[in-house]
Amino acid sequence: MTSLPADDIASPTSTWDLVPATVLSTTETDGPDRPEPRPACEDVRPVIAGHRxxxxxxxxxxxxxxxxxxDAEGRLARAAEDGSVEPGCTLEELAGDLARSTGRQLHPENPGLRRVLLVRLDAPELPLLAALSGTGFTAVSRHGWSVVVFDGELDYWAVRTGLDETAVVLSSDGATRSFEVLLAGEDPADVTELDSADAVCVLEWGPPWQPAGGLPAGSGRTPAGQFEQDLVRLCAGGTSELQIESVASVFDLDPAETNRLRNYVGGGSTDLVLESVLQLVGLPVLAAKIAEGRREMADLEDARHYEPTAMGPALLRGMTTEPTGDGLMARYQRAVLRRPELLLALAGTEAALGLGLAGAARRGGSGARVLGTLSAALLADAAAESAYWATVRRARRGSARAVPAGLLRRFFGLPEG
Incomplete structure (x- = not known):
C-alpha cells in the first residue's frame, strides 16, 4: 500500500493507506444470446453512500x-457529520454489507488481472532463477528474453523484489493496462513519496476515475470533499511526460520513436496497445498476447514449467537447455547441444597442448612456472569439456537437464556477449 501524507487532510491518524478493491460486473440478458454487462458502480454507490x-x-x-x-487499523476513511475525515468501517464490513444489499462480491484483489513478467534471462538461466528464488512459474523464451507467468502472487513478488536483471511487467484486466519497467536493483513499488511517483517508468491506460458517490451533496469544499478530489486526481493521474521520457530513455528510443510511444499512451485502452509498445521497444510481443489472454502458456509447445530445486539439478537442466539469444555464449551452447562431438574434439586438442606444455615445464628454464600454469589450465579445461560432453550425451538419451549462461561463461572462461 502507498502512504498518503497526513498533512494533506484533517485526520486523527498519522497516515492513510491506499486500499484497492474490485467489484465484478453482473450480466443482464436482453435475449438468450445477448448478455450485456451492467456497470457495477451504479449498484455499489448506495452502499458506499450509506457508510459515507x-x-x-x-x-x-x-x-x-x-x-x-x-488508517493503520484498516478502517476506511469516511466523512464525519461536520465534513471532517474520520475512520469508518473496514473493507470486510463493506463487503458483507454489499453482498447482503446487492448480491455482489467485493474482492480486495482484482480476480480478472493477468500479470506477465518479461525478464532479460534466456531459457538456460530459468532453472537457476527458480532454484534461487524458491518460486514456481511457467515460461517461454524468445531472443534472449523470457515471458514468465508465476504460479502465485507471492511467487511474483518474491522474484520482482529480488531481480538483478532489467525486466518489464505487463498487467491487464481487459480495461486497465500498464507497462512497467523494473530497473536492475530498483523496484518502483518501493516509491511511497507522491512527489517522486512521476519518476517511475510506468505507462498506464484505463477507464476514467470519478468519485465513488459516498459523500453528501455539497461536500466539495469540506476537508472530506477535498480529500476525495485529491484521491480521484491521484487515481486518474495517468502517465506523465516524464514517465514517457523515462521509458524512452531505458530503451534508447529516438525522437520519432518517442513520439510514437507518446501517441500510444495518449490513445485508448485497447487490447493491442501493449503489443504495440512492445513492438516499438523491440521486446517479444508474445508477452502482450499472454497478458491479454489471447494466447495461453498451455498452447505453446516450447513453454516449460519450473519448480524450485537444489542448485545441482538446476545447473544440469540449464546446461542442456538450448538458448534463444544471439550472443557468443548462446551460439556456443547451441552448437554444443546440436553437435556434442565438438566438445570431445576441443577437449582432445586442449589435453594434447596441456601435456606438451607440461613436458616443457618439466625440462625447466626461466618459463617453467608459466608453462606449468598454462598446462594445468588446459588440462582442467579439457576435463570440464569432457564432463560437459558426458552431461549432454546423457541428456540426449532422455534425461534432459541445464547451466545458466552466466555460469557457463565463468566455467569455460568465455567473454560476455
Missing part, C-alpha cells in the same frame, strides 16, 4: 475498480 466513505471508482467492461483509504 471517501472513495474513487472506475467502471470497466467486466469489473469496477474501487479505491479507498484506510
Amino acid at each position: 466513505l471517501i472513495g474513487a471508482c472506475a467502471d470497466g467492461p467486466r469489473a469496477a475498480q474501487l479505491m479507498f483509504v484506510s
Whole structure:
C-alpha cells in the first residue's frame, strides 16, 4: 500500500493507506444470446453512500475498480457529520454489507488481472532463477528474453523484489493496462513519496476515475470533499511526460520513436496497445498476447514449467537447455547441444597442448612456472569439456537437464556477449 501524507487532510491518524478493491460486473440478458454487462458502480454507490466513505471508482467492461483509504487499523476513511475525515468501517464490513444489499462480491484483489513478467534471462538461466528464488512459474523464451507467468502472487513478488536483471511487467484486466519497467536493483513499488511517483517508468491506460458517490451533496469544499478530489486526481493521474521520457530513455528510443510511444499512451485502452509498445521497444510481443489472454502458456509447445530445486539439478537442466539469444555464449551452447562431438574434439586438442606444455615445464628454464600454469589450465579445461560432453550425451538419451549462461561463461572462461 502507498502512504498518503497526513498533512494533506484533517485526520486523527498519522497516515492513510491506499486500499484497492474490485467489484465484478453482473450480466443482464436482453435475449438468450445477448448478455450485456451492467456497470457495477451504479449498484455499489448506495452502499458506499450509506457508510459515507471517501472513495474513487472506475467502471470497466467486466469489473469496477474501487479505491479507498484506510488508517493503520484498516478502517476506511469516511466523512464525519461536520465534513471532517474520520475512520469508518473496514473493507470486510463493506463487503458483507454489499453482498447482503446487492448480491455482489467485493474482492480486495482484482480476480480478472493477468500479470506477465518479461525478464532479460534466456531459457538456460530459468532453472537457476527458480532454484534461487524458491518460486514456481511457467515460461517461454524468445531472443534472449523470457515471458514468465508465476504460479502465485507471492511467487511474483518474491522474484520482482529480488531481480538483478532489467525486466518489464505487463498487467491487464481487459480495461486497465500498464507497462512497467523494473530497473536492475530498483523496484518502483518501493516509491511511497507522491512527489517522486512521476519518476517511475510506468505507462498506464484505463477507464476514467470519478468519485465513488459516498459523500453528501455539497461536500466539495469540506476537508472530506477535498480529500476525495485529491484521491480521484491521484487515481486518474495517468502517465506523465516524464514517465514517457523515462521509458524512452531505458530503451534508447529516438525522437520519432518517442513520439510514437507518446501517441500510444495518449490513445485508448485497447487490447493491442501493449503489443504495440512492445513492438516499438523491440521486446517479444508474445508477452502482450499472454497478458491479454489471447494466447495461453498451455498452447505453446516450447513453454516449460519450473519448480524450485537444489542448485545441482538446476545447473544440469540449464546446461542442456538450448538458448534463444544471439550472443557468443548462446551460439556456443547451441552448437554444443546440436553437435556434442565438438566438445570431445576441443577437449582432445586442449589435453594434447596441456601435456606438451607440461613436458616443457618439466625440462625447466626461466618459463617453467608459466608453462606449468598454462598446462594445468588446459588440462582442467579439457576435463570440464569432457564432463560437459558426458552431461549432454546423457541428456540426449532422455534425461534432459541445464547451466545458466552466466555460469557457463565463468566455467569455460568465455567473454560476455
